Amino acid sequence: MSNTHSVDFKEAFSVEKLDGSQVKISGELPYAELESEKKAALVALGKNVELDGFRKGNVPTPVLEKHLGEMAILGEMAERAIAHSYPHVVEAHELEVIGQPQIEVKKLAPNNPLEFSITVAVVPKFELPDYNAVAKEVNANRPSDEVTDEELEEKIKEIQKQKRAYERMQELAQKNADKPEAAEGDLPTPETVEKADEGPTAEELEKMPLPELTDEYVKTLGQPGQFETVDDFKSKLREHLETEKQQQNVAKHRADITDGIIDKTDINLPQILIDSEINQMFAQMEEDIKRSDLKMEDYLAHIKKTRDDLKQEWMPAAEKRAKLQLVLNEIAKKEEITPDKDAVEAQTQELLERFKDADKHRVQLYVASVLLNEAVMKSLEEAK
Numbered sequence: 001m002s003n004t005h006s007v008d009f010k011e012a013f014s015v016e017k018l019d020g021s022q023v024k025i026s027g028e029l030p031y032a033e034l035e036s037e038k039k040a041a042l043v044a045l046g047k048n049v050e051l052d053g054f055r056k057g058n059v060p061t062p063v064l065e066k067h068l069g070e071m072a073i074l075g076e077m078a079e080r081a082i083a084h085s086y087p088h089v090v091e092a093h094e095l096e097v098i099g100q101p102q103i104e105v106k107k108l109a110p111n112n113p114l115e116f117s118i119t120v121a122v123v124p125k126f127e128l129p130d131y132n133a134v135a136k137e138v139n140a141n142r143p144s145d146e147v148t149d150e151e152l153e154e155k156i157k158e159i160q161k162q163k164r165a166y167e168r169m170q171e172l173a174q175k176n177a178d179k180p181e182a183a184e185g186d187l188p189t190p191e192t193v194e195k196a197d198e199g200p201t202a203e204e205l206e207k208m209p210l211p212e213l214t215d216e217y218v219k220t221l222g223q224p225g226q227f228e229t230v231d232d233f234k235s236k237l238r239e240h241l242e243t244e245k246q247q248q249n250v251a252k253h254r255a256d257i258t259d260g261i262i263d264k265t266d267i268n269l270p271q272i273l274i275d276s277e278i279n280q281m282f283a284q285m286e287e288d289i290k291r292s293d294l295k296m297e298d299y300l301a302h303i304k305k306t307r308d309d310l311k312q313e314w315m316p317a318a319e320k321r322a323k324l325q326l327v328l329n330e331i332a333k334k335e336e337i338t339p340d341k342d343a344v345e346a347q348t349q350e351l352l353e354r355f356k357d358a359d360k361h362r363v364q365l366y367v368a369s370v371l372l373n374e375a376v377m378k379s380l381e382e383a384k
Contacts, residue, residue: 007033009085009092021124021270025089028113033085034077041076042068070110078105078114086118096123099272121270128330129264135383138256145246147238155241156234159221160210168205257380262323269322277318278311285310325369328376337379339371347371 013027046064050056054063065073082103090097099121107115200208211217218233227233289299300306332338347367352358 006030007085007088009088013089013093015093015095018119019268020121021268022119022121023095025093025118025120026116027089028107028115029081029085030113031111033081034074034114037077037080037084038073041073041080045073045076071108074108074110078108078116081114082116082118089118095120097121098123098270121272124268124270124326126265126267126326126330128327128334129261131261131327131331131380132383134260134264135257135380138253138260139381139383142253143249145242145249147241147245152234152238152241155237156213157210159237160213161206163221164205164208164210165202253381254377257377258324258327261327262320265323265327267323267326269319273322273326274315274318277321278314281314281318282307282310325373328373331380332372332376335376335379337372337375339368339375343371344368 007029012029013025016024016026018024042061042064045068046059048056049059049064049067051059051063051067054060059067086101097120101118101120103116103118105114105116107113213230213233215229218227218230221227221233227236286296289296300310344364344367348360348364351363351367352360355363
């Protein structure tokens with residue numbers, strides 16, 4: 001079957017903008033377009049037809065046509081003609097369509113043009129604000145990753161208090177277990193510690209001075225042999241806090257940049273993009289629950305919520321995520337930023353080795369999207 005067409009798809013079809021970043025494509029195809037699909041339509045429809053005297057899928061065309069009926073064949077011809085014409089209409093009108101189109105056949109009759117309409121979501125058109133100006137302002141106020149002496153001392157006190165509280169709990173648990181009348185499993189809880197009549201209460205414990213930070217004391221912190229001296233402990237703790245602070249600062253800094261850009265961007269989001277984000281959020285949640293050896297139904301029952309409840313709660317976040325992806329894609333387009341091909345291929349192969357049944361094309365698209373987002377964010381972080 002030839003895929004050539006004698007239709008001017010730009011002239012034959014009109015495009016009407018609808019609410020929710022959707023368009024309605026309307027027009028007609030000449031009957032010749034349907035007729036060119038007849039042979040393929042008969043093959044598809046005849047595959048599973050079984051008639052007395054004929055092998056399955058080998059019914060002669062005249063007999064098959066009579067058995068199927070004219071309108072059934074015409075319907076299959078129309079479906080195929082629309083499917084083959086749709087990409088050409090989209091290309092002719094330069095539409096960035098997303099999701100599945102909804103097709104409505106308005107006129108279908110033998111030897112007549114096929115009249116139909118297609119409603120489909122499109123990538124919304126929007127104006128980017130001065131994103132570099134937003135990024136520059138945020139970059140100028142980026143907090144330092146350095147851990148101050150005050151922050152280090154505060155963390156040391158927190159660790160000492162946690163150690164003291166843990167030791168107190170262990171002490172009470174042992175005393176409780178040593179009592180002849182103690183019931184099995186009758187161990188103290190944070191609530192019962194305060195009511196214990198042995199030793200200081202939790203409030204009194206909080207007010208007591210902390211032990212002196214000595215080389216011998218720090219050896220009792222962390223894993224055996226992890227810390228040898230006070231200086232060693234402080235050095236390693238500062239290093240850990242700086243890594244933690246840097247990660248937190250990067251996350252907040254990037255959020256501040258993107259939030260600033262999104263707040264200045266007016267986008268009419270199609271529902272399909274919001275739904276896609278919510279579906280991803282559910283998929284991630286189900287994966288997390290599965291790793292905890294739980295079931296989604298049990299978890300929902302425990303938190304006393306339905307999927308619809310969560311969907312409503314997540315709606316603002318889903319909208320924000322959808323807007324962010326559109327904004328990053330548009331900035332990449334404007335700045336001509338593309339992901340590194342070698343990095344895309346390397347990370348794609350790495351994921352395919354871990355997930356043997358994954359579709360390579362889908363994995364490649366995912367990796368390319370992640371790396372593109374990262375490249376755009378680095379570009380914004382460097383704006384000065």
